[in-house]
Amino acid sequence: MAAEPVQIRGAAPADAAALPNVRPRNEGTPLHVEWFDAARVNLSAAERRAATITTRRTVKKEWQAAWLVRAIQLIDLTTLAGDDTEERVARLCAKARKPLRDDLVAALGLDFSLTTGAVCVYPAMVPAAVRALEGSGVPVASVATGFPAGLIPTRLKLEEIRYAVEEGAAEIDIVITRSHVLDQNWRALHDEVRAMRAACGDAHLKAILATGDLRSLRNVYKASMVAMMAGADFIKTSTGKEDVNATLPVSLVMARAIRDYRALTGFDVGFKPAGGIRTAKDALAWMTLMKEELGTDWLEPELFRLGASALLGDIDRQLEHFVTGRYSADNRHAVA
Numbered sequence: 193m194a195a196e197p198v199q200i201r202g203a204a205p206a207d208a209a210a211l212p213n214v215r216p217r218n219e220g221t222p223l224h225v226e227w228f229d230a231a232r233v234n235l236s237a238a239e240r241r242a243a244t245i246t247t248r249r250t251v252k253k254e255w256q257a258a259w260l261v262r263a264i265q266l267i268d269l270t271t272l273a274g275d276d277t278e279e280r281v282a283r284l285c286a287k288a289r290k291p292l293r294d295d296l297v298a299a300l301g302l303d304f305s306l307t308t309g310a311v312c313v314y315p316a317m318v319p320a321a322v323r324a325l326e327g328s329g330v331p332v333a334s335v336a337t338g339f340p341a342g343l344i345p346t347r348l349k350l351e352e353i354r355y356a357v358e359e360g361a362a363e364i365d366i367v368i369t370r371s372h373v374l375d376q377n378w379r380a381l382h383d384e385v386r387a388m389r390a391a392c393g394d395a396h397l398k399a400i401l402a403t404g405d406l407r408s409l410r411n412v413y414k415a416s417m418v419a420m421m422a423g424a425d426f427i428k429t430s431t432g433k434e435d436v437n438a439t440l441p442v443s444l445v446m447a448r449a450i451r452d453y454r455a456l457t458g459f460d461v462g463f464k465p466a467g468g469i470r471t472a473k474d475a476l477a478w479m480t481l482m483k484e485e486l487g488t489d490w491l492e493p494e495l496f497r498l499g500a501s502a503l504l505g506d507i508d509r510q511l512e513h514f515v516t517g518r519y520s521a522d523n524r525h526a527v528a
């Protein structure tokens with residue numbers, strides 16, 4: 193079965209910031225354990241359903257370029273390495289501003305300014321990223337709260353968020369305390385994410401659940417619900433540093449939690465799979481999952497991001513193949 197084309201919207205009008213935001217931000221709710229306590233997740237059913245995304249569903253060839261251009265707009269272009277430097281961050285930001293070569297942009301007939309969804313860096317790199325992205329409209333996302341393990345005192349986690357926001361990060365990717373989930377201490381998890389959301393102020397909060405550490409899909413569902421009740425703007429699978437990072441079955445469970453939370457509260461919460469997403473085929477699989485489970489609003493950067501350090505290169509390669517009919521040498525493509 194084939195997926196339908198995505199509508200690629202152009203650049204936002206210059207005065208977009210002045211327009212009223214029609215989608216209200218998730219305010220969160222008090223903790224309602226009864227909303228998820230009885231939830232059961234059938235692992236093999238989730239795996240079977242996720243498998244159909246890559247086998248039964250394909251994006252028709254003539255629509256693939258449009259889907260891949262949209263995938264670029266959804267990427268949180270990431271560098272989270274111990275040897276990051278301001279120069280590396282500046283190069284990454286240049287890719288975020290201009291992800292494709294001019295000849296490919298012209299051949300694809302793109303009449304808008306194509307950028308990635310955001311650039312995601314460590315807090316110490318936020319000032320360099322903000323400088324490099326000035327005037328581009330590309331937001332800077334910062335990880336925080338003792339990423340990736342999250343095992344620093346709460347006071348320091350909140351201070352780290354405030355630092356990144358003060359330096360200009362518009363999005364904060366926090367990590368939750370995994371032991372709160374493993375101990376089923378939902379009150380502690382709710383309080384923690386609530387305090388982080390308050391520290392974010394106007395910056396949007398993405399709650400990284402580190403699903404590879406949570407031991408069951410049932411825990412993934414419960415942690416997703418509590419993070420949303422605490423006011424997360426996005427729920428995100430992984431840091432990219434766990435042994436198992438983004439997978440389709442985990443993403444399916446998180447998408448169902450987003451659907452359930454929406455039915456209960458009316459709030460739309462975004463989703464960000466991250467960690468190990470490397471190929472154009474991966475990007476299309478996650479986009480198809482979003483479209484089928486949550487609808488086309490979840491193909492917009494406002495509600496869906498692909499967290500990836502090494503995806504853009506393959507998308508670039510596939511788009512070049514689409515335009516020219518051949519693949520060029522790897523060294524001609526973006527490393528990111």
Ligand SMILES: O=C[C@H](O)COP(=O)(O)O
Pocket residue numbers: 270272312430431432433466467468469499500501502
């Ligand atoms: O948040 C984003 C992840 O760290 C990216 O992981 P990756 O390097 O496997 O793409």
